[in-house]
Amino acid sequence: MTDGQLYPNILLGGRGGTNPGQLKVHPGGxxxxxxxxxxxxxxxxxxxxxxxxxxxxxxxxxxxxLKDGLFYKFIGFREQDVSNLTNYIQKNIGVAAEEKQLSTSGHNWGEIDINGNMLTFLVGSKQAFEVSLADVAQTQLQGKTDVYMEFHVDDTTGATEKDSLMDISFHIPTSNTQFSGDENRPPAQVFLDKIVSLTDVGSSEEAVVTFEGIAILTPRGRYSVELHFSFLRLQGLANDFKIQYSSVVRLFLLPKSNQHTFVIITLDPPIRKGQTLYPHIVIQFEADNVVDRDLALSEELLTTRYKDKLESSYKGLIHEVFTKVLRGLSGAKVTRPGSFRSCQDGYAVKSSLKAEDGLLYPLEKGFFFLPKPPTLILHDEIDFVEFERHGTGGSSVASHYFDLLVKLKNDQEHLFRNIQRNEYNHLIEFIKAKGMKILNLTDAQTTNGVATALQDDDDAVDPHLERIKNAAGDESDEEDEDFVAEKDDSGSPTDDSGNEESDASESGGEKKSSTKESKKEAAGVKVPSAKGKTRDADEESSKKRKPKKKKDPNAPKRAMSGFMFFSNAERDNLKKGNPGMSFTDVGRALGERWKKMIAEEKEPYESMAKADTKRYREAMADYKSSAPMDVDPGDDSD
Known part of the structure; x- marks a missing residue:
């Protein structure tokens, strides 16, 4: 809506403190x-x-x-806003705004006004304070005249709030006329019964349903999940979280694979663990797990309060049962995958955010990256998106991937990296259909755009690879197809330079040894051999290695392995995500990733390795056929 009145910096008041935001009053509400x-x-x-x-x-x-009893408090208006907004509301919404006064006398006696789910304490017709009955955890009668009320204390209290209301007591004398009673039922008991009828008192002891041994990815651990009338509890070995349903903003049910399904509970305010805030609880269910659950609900509640919301029992897949019960109790809406389909007919595309690999779900109203760090981006918050080529080094493997930059209206950026090339058309069509601004859309649709660059850049040279080769000294023209981690390398190939480094050190050892022998022979000293067979074997080995000492600079570059193509594609990303990582640690991390990859994930790199091997053999054959004379690579003499 374009018409209306907009007010920035308006606070929403609530149990967990105040939250800053923006308020808009328009003819529709x-x-x-x-x-x-x-x-x-x-x-x-x-x-x-x-x-x-x-x-x-x-x-x-x-x-x-509201007519259903809910009450909202918006704080932060100026004095000049009052008259303007009052007139606008009366004209467009048809409700006359009333003025209420705040009691500042400090008196602690007065009257109680219960309207909807709000309890207001009045001193001389002025408001002293008010509390929401939805926040009452339990209440009891103390003696004959006092009513004790305890409030829910959970783990979603506002980050800036240090104090929270725990309990309060009301003294209602027998002479009270507002809650009139008799000898067997004093006014305090009448007040207590009124509170009980409007709250979930008594529901905190017994759970409506419990799910045991649930795997939660953030905050990580296995928890017993209890769903109560007004809150849910996560009980783990090391952590215990209590979350009010009023803090649940939305539920997401997103298939991960054939084996697992994500259920995400989005919170506002988030739960806190130490100094870490968790705005999303990411639960991972086994997709084929069937459960049968009976709810601890009376027939009266099922036919009144939860009519058309809950059933007495459920049987089905665990993620469906969990979501239906939680939705019925909390009233939160559930978001499922929309129209987007990947190249493999899935609901998400593989990508990485920062240093973490995961899945990017394009949804009808936003993007959701899972599982870590769980990042939700609403379409309304996006300023523009930009498709970028993967890396800038020109590696041939870079053409198989691209990056997606999402710029928000608050200048925050999210860069989703390593998205496979065959997902490009699916993503760009989805984004265009949602009406989002694509910064380089014109370039992407031209012959020099991203799509063409992703398709036609297989012959580019990677300067980083050339730098590694030059620094290490390419000692051999043999293929390196079997370059994998050995046991003595902690299961992680560090880099191509590591392999070359070992060859170089061996050659260096030979040179030092031969130099010492030459000096001894020049001095007329005979060098004895400790073991004849060992010396003979060393001499044979030395002869075999001598051809590596001199390399023909005009010979074609040898072929690279699949792992080397993978390393060159991922090295820069890993360094950007971990700036302080050493060269050895980078290689080790790449090796670990390579070992965990399945055959389908390795296939693009292995295909490039096979093509490079074919290229090398053909180039070597042409080179040998055109050579004017034989070169003895083992002759070190001048």
């Missing part, structure tokens, strides 16, 4: 969006029952009460 993305509150015009203004410290507060 009221909308508030959290700053930086996350929680969105949309209030339809027809759902608004009452609007109030209140002067609070340093600002004005707009209160919006």
């Amino acid at each position: 009221i909308a508030w969006r959290k700053q930086g993305g996350g929680k969105i509150i949309e209030i339809e015009k027809a759902d608004i029952a009452r609007v109030t203004w209140m002067k609070v410290p340093r600002a004005y507060q707009l209160g919006v009460r």
